[in-house]
Amino acid sequence: MSVKARKHSRLLTGLLPALLVLGASVMAFYKISYLGYNLDAVIQSESYYLETVMEFDGHGTAVEISMALPQTLANQTVSDEAFGSDDMKFVVQTNSLNRRGIWKAKKISGRHSISYTATIITKNRRFTIDSTLPTEQVIPKKIARSLLADTAIQSDSPEIAALADSLHLSTDSTILYNISNIYQYVTYDMKYVKYSGTTDALTAYHLGEASCGGKSRLMVALGRYLGIPARLVGGKILSTGKSKATHIWVEYYIHGYWVPFCPTNHYFSEIPSNYLILYYGEQPVITHTKDINFKYYFNLKKRLTTTNAGLASLKHHPLDILNIWATFKRVSISLELLKIIIMLPIGVLAVVFFRNIIGLETFGTFMPALIAIGFRDTGLWQGAILFILIMIFGAIVRLILTRLQLLHTPRLAIILSGVVLFNLGLTIVGVQVGWLDLARVALFPLVILTLTVERFSLISEEYGVWEAARITLLTLFVAATAFSLMSWRLLQSVVISFPETILVVIAVYIYIGRYSGFRLMEYSRFRHLFARV
């Protein structure tokens, strides 16, 4: 390159990043000041997509299935509800507290599948109970029935009275004192055991141990005994994946407010942001006609949604990217997929940083970022474990293949097939043992895995297994960093609302691309020379 050309390139590499950053800033400024982009519109809140799938075999007779449906309450918003009825009649029954979906058919045969889906946003709610409030309070008529004993909550039993005495409960003490003592007893003095049947309050007391239902019923019984209106709350703890588990906790009526308590997971006057309320009182989440081979599961997927209120505040304009995303959502193009694509340049930042500034070796240039995409479906830790399992399996297959002395491309094809079978096997095992996260391995990018296995094998052949293992771990580490970067919610919100951020990232890449300083690892490489200076 001539001196002139070199000057030219230096000018360009200095100017270009500046121009990119300037361009991005102008666009962002325009969107903020003229289109009214603001934090409310930009920051997306975490939501869950709840899917309840119920299946059964009809035998030509009547079938009725019902399910408690979540409602929008102070701690939760339920939207985009959809019901799959599969030839059945569907109605929603509502009373003052609860809502149930009922699927009915007079004569139905064959396998059927019905479903309920909704988008759910939940938030944490915490109450402070004034320490001077008395236990006696004015109880509205509507609430008075929350004081009555029933078959599972035997608040009128002498044993409950004796227990209340031993816990020093008294209507003369403050309500906070009484509730604290009750909570202390059911939460900490009673052991927690996993048990799936219904345990009534007395049985829980006799056993001294219970699951969430038993603990909650005893807590309700003690409250009612003291004259504090109390009720069971049934719902679901939100976490990604398929499950059948539901959860029960408690609400006490305290001077005009229903205040939540969860003796199982230790929440005192608080409902955490991952609790979804499905119903109040004593009722099953799902009921169904007997002998129909009924199966069900809940499937929860995490999503980010822009709140509609935020979106509404924006002006319409062709440059308004948020509106474009909203359109995507309407025509059901996967916004999730789009998010990955748009976050990829950011994830790659981790790869560039670790390779060129730190000097870590990884398999392939962008392999770590692509593996990071795989983690999105499996979660980071499970993903990492599965990745290592697949690598070990692949390396063994590769070792066997070395003996067969096959040509390169067919050999790669066999490894690919092997990895597919292995993943399928893991999926089947996952479904059988009920560990559904394991089943998600099927979503791992197979070709990436195959190529990584091949590189692993070549390196272990040429430089030994330890070197290959070392690079595997480094690759995994860089992938994990890329994943964290790509799934960082705030950053996601910013990039989705301001895709021009990618211009800034490109500017950073140009800067790093001209960086001629030592890589951090080179200080270690040349340390023996430094020592001799």
Place this chain on the structure above:
Amino acid sequence: MRITHLLGLLPSKLGLLGINARNVELIYTNNERKFFPNVDNKLRCKELLSAHGIPVPQTYHAVTGLESLRVWQKALEGVHSFVIKPNRGYGGSGILLVERKGELFQSGSTTLDVEDITFHVQQIFNGAFSRDNVSDTAYFEERIINHPGVDAFIADGVEGVTDVRIIFKGNRPLMAMMRVPTRESDGKANLHQGGLGVGIDLETGLSLNGCHYNKVITHHPETGNPLSGIPIPHFFEMIEYGAGISDIIKLGYIGVDFVCDARHGPLVLEVNARPGLNIQIANEEGLKKRLQ
């Protein structure tokens, strides 16, 4: 900025070159991409060099397709020992040193038959050892016999070729190092597999201290002999041949790998457009310093 200056202090004192600086300041600015095939394609490189009177090892046979795959035995009739190489190989992988043992062949400790060798050639042909796994040419090349002058560097029983890497900026030699196979490296002269690098004084042609992995060493770890002060056979001839190569292959920053054959003297084995950096450890000095 302060921190980068501080971190830059140590390397700049020694004039050390890092990978980033090598790529940005030397390779991208001196080696145009379009001329890379002049060295990455080893057969082309050999042709270019020998057309300009620079000695290279003899090529017996090149397998460019299934036709030539069948006739390798014929082409190598009467050749006792030879080397099979992938034309676009890198990092020394895919290279097979072979010696005839009657009907069979010996490569290191393993015995091979005709089928095994054909398979290896086919592997090369299918791109198993080339960058990006593109289809590659395999070639059979004359096997080098070490010049007795380098025996002092090699432990008993180690079979393998020592070579001399000289880095040139244009026609100017910057730094040189001899690469010595060891028991640990299984006869390979690759530094990252446990081979030794021995620095060479450009003025005197005498050996200096060396490096083993990233460590500076003064004595051979397997023989215990001191490394420095031994004359490198034909070193000045190598410098002379090497000085002309940059113009021939149109690359401005290169590492030229010479071997010193007992029968033919110095031969250019290959040229590297991205020469490594551990030569600096073997010479206990930085390449940046030499560039000034």
